[in-house]
Amino acid sequence: MGKSSLINRLSKEERSVVDSVAGTTVDPVDSLVTLGGEQWRFVDTAGLRRKVNTASGTEYYASLRTEAAIEAAEVAVVLLAADEVISEQDQRVITQVIEAGRALVIAFNKWDTLDEDRHAQLEREIDRDLARIQWASRVNISAVTGRGVNKLADHLKTALAGWETRVPTAELNTFIRALVQETPPPARGGRAPKIKYVTQADVRPPRFVVFSTGFLEAGYRRFLERKLREQFGFHGTPIDVSVKVRETKARERKG
Template sequence: MSDIDLPPDLDEPTGPLPVVAVVGRPNVGKSTLVNRFIGRRAAVVQDVPGVTRDRIPYQALWNGKNFTVVDTGGWEPKATGMAAAIARQAEYAMKTADVIVLVVDASVGATETDLAAARVLRRSDRPVILVANKVDDERSEAGAAELWSLGLGEPFPVSALHGRGSGDLLDLVLDAMPEAPRETEDQGGPRRVALVGRPNVGKSSLINRLSKEERSVVDSVAGTTVDPVDSIVTIGGEEWRFVDTAGLRRRVNTASGTEYYASLRTEAAIEAAEVAVVLLAADEVISEQDQRVITQVIEAGRSLVIAFNKWDTLDEDRHAQLEKEIDRDLARVKWASRVNISALTGRGVNKLAGHLKEALAGWETRVPTAELNTFIRALVQETPPPARGGRAPKIKYVTQADIRPPRFVVFSTGFLEAGYRRFLERRLREQFGFHGTPIDVSVKVRESKARDLKK
């Protein structure tokens, strides 16, 4: 690997993406429209107001352009309590967006809340697209025309539920986007932590211990928590936003009723978090449910801290057995940050802050391209990829395409076996750290120039 090619073009986005914020009062179909934008059912949809409580980003692709769509909770101008917190999240999304999509229910018409939202958005320096939702056919378009009164220009009629007009709306959104994303400042607020685990491992008890109040309901009956519960807690002199989630008993597609929606909201909480604390009961065997929760965090690409609760209850025999279980069942996440705690007594709880910071630092680590390729060149000379079909592939170039989580793309003249990709990941961790974060190593096969000339 004596020569390093110039960085090739990547199919995946490598820089900041334009942001589209979807806002509006509760239950007008924002999440349904977001699902249309991203082409899959990711945002939780239910026919009651208040299902979405936070701003949740999703990546979307339309006509070859990548962008981020932010689903927000229902905006109310005079909200109090939890509704006020939801409104603040929506307002922040509006401030940081490149394009704002205001969704109004055309079947109801402009309400006082819609008028209040329009007054705020008319003062915005962002492009605003007014969407008249629930226009299922031509007969419903008269209701959409009445929304001219909001003073935001022509209302665009769509049916998010049935997809009517969604493609034309996406074209309009793309036309409104700036050539480069708006430079946004960090929110400066607490980092988001999802507290997850199977039922009755002590998640709500830990939240109460951290917040020093009865913030979450605690009961010996598993499944007390259904909705994610946000709490601002202080650990190690720093504020963190913890989300206590419902215990995940089973896979979403086998859950039903309230448990189904609880599972979806827990998934959304993980997606919206930056780091997840997976709480395990140290006095119980590491179970299939525990493994599934860890897998869910990894697949979401979030940094990971594994906390063993009830550590103070262990005797010597259980301690020795648990160490064997960790070696056997958690071998795939040796990189995860681990901490032993007791939510009941408070033992070790203050150590969480250091582990959270370590995991987030790994999650946001970027290796300079020159340093990365110098390391890879030496590594491949020492241990070249195994031959396949009589021909040994040659690694031409490696780039770190993204952070949060770190994602590497290896450009090679041939396919790299899964075992060699795991070898690369292990050595990247040994060299550069990446503590507490999943990393992704993908391969793009590019034929060598010499082979191309022979064709």
């Protein structure tokens, strides 16, 4: 229970069936909602309770429709029950959103029901289980009372702004040159790769291509991603950093 209640709260009418049993919604339900002075199309998707390969019948097809709804979206609001532990299924939906390259808002529902112990426990769960998405926009709400729901529009706009951000090439490379000079890539096989050039290949989500004379370790790519976020924001969106290796002319002639 939560997603349908939120849709009904936003639309100010009973558009989605609300039931005390989680996962009542089977088919995605579209609702046009005015929020923060703009019109948004919300899709109330099916709750995913099992892995697709262990689900059967109605639930299996519901999971496929949910996946299709994520692919069709620009920003996904993943609603987590603040009074329950962050589950494997929650993590799976978040992974689907990231892999689809969609902007992401994490909404903690039933926030107003937490006592001090659960609040402290939840913060520990967030630090442990959501560390990979520290960039995601977070909002605390109550779908039943409406508390915090009016803040959702700002979080959606922030996530979409990050999702559509493009950094000018000259500014990007000036930043990367200074960064690499301060913290160069680690040597590999006795030779340190050199980053020659970086370009932003795409937006929605932002994708960067690093042209280097050698392979860049995963840890260094994560370092680049973290520094790009610190410098340019990208709040609420996944970003992708890929590497293209280009041999230097001297090494090409030698070969």
